Amino acid sequence: MSSTLREASKDTLQAKDKTYHYYSLPLAAKSLGDITRLPKSLKVLLENLLRWQDGNSVTEEDIHALAGWLKNAHADREIAYRPARVLMQDFTGVPAVVDLAAMREAVKRLGGDTAKVNPLSPVDLVIDHSVTVDRFGDDEAFEENVRLEMERNHERYVFLKWGKQAFSRFSVVPPGTGICHQVNLEYLGKAVWSELQDGEWIAYPDTLVGTDSHTTMINGLGVLGWGVGGIEAEPAMLGQPVSMLIPDGVGFKLTGKLRE
Structure with a gap:
């Protein structure tokens, strides 16, 4: 055979x-x-x-x-295509967590085990679109703006804190840490992932889909990633493949040198 x-x-x-x-x-x-x-x-x-x-x-x-x-x-x-992980910002990530919570409620009504409703791929939700500039021009402006954001949207952050504790493979990057693609580049991206599968450690390249329009910046570090909508990201969260045509590759050659 x-x-x-x-x-x-x-x-x-x-x-x-x-x-x-x-x-x-x-x-x-x-x-x-x-x-x-x-x-x-x-x-x-x-x-x-x-x-x-x-x-x-x-x-x-x-x-x-x-x-x-x-x-x-x-x-x-x-x-x-099955990405190694999923990246979300708050506009699309919060509704996705609401969907997971609704799925748990449905499983509970049917008498099932709600703990089984979890992302099957690692998911990072970066809160970067919410903080508004109420104060500026002094050393305490940043802390004050973040404090006001947490106060205004307290209910949402209580919900996200619950989600972080309730779901495995789900993490939340709080407001004030940085913008989504910056956090992805500096903290979340890996060259290689490893995972224990059937008693064996499997090593594989870092790849992702993200709901942030600048997700593709991670390609500059050799990590394959591109932007998708929330509808495409949710199946990836649940371990389902992203259906896509084999993409075309465009090559280019840089000549010359940078000015001093």
Whole structure:
């Protein structure tokens, strides 16, 4: 019985006396052909498909279609992408938490276990759109503006504090910490994630979808991310793949040098 591309590309590495498993593109290339010139962003997506190949949501044909993008620098096939995490700002994040709370209420009415209603992907909600400038021009302005924000929207923050305690894999970055994409760049982004799955530590690239329009700035650090709406973000929170056409890659070359 032949192995799947997922099985054939699985490899191990050692780091600090711990063994990690990962999905190797060089190993996958033995079946897929030369993929060295595939854009790096598409290589990240290729690893994602290899890692999630199940014969249903991700098939061998999907993987070959992405690997074959170089033939025409274009592909019309739809793929299922699963981001490592989800980033939200308050305008879209708060309604998402309300939806999760409503789901728990429904499960409770049906006699089920409400603790089972949780995000399956890590979710970071950054409060960055609420603070208004009531005071300015002195050293105490920042603290005063944040205090007024917490006072005016006390009920909302009580609800979000409950959500942070009630849901696993859900964190809230309070107002005054920074704007969403800045917090993502400086604090939330990782080069590599690791997760224990079926007794094995799996290492994989950091990728995300975010409801902030500047989510794509994280690409400057080598982390694949792009903006989506709240409707697309909620399924990703619940572990469902984001359905998308294989994206096109645009290359460019910088010449010359910066002025002194």
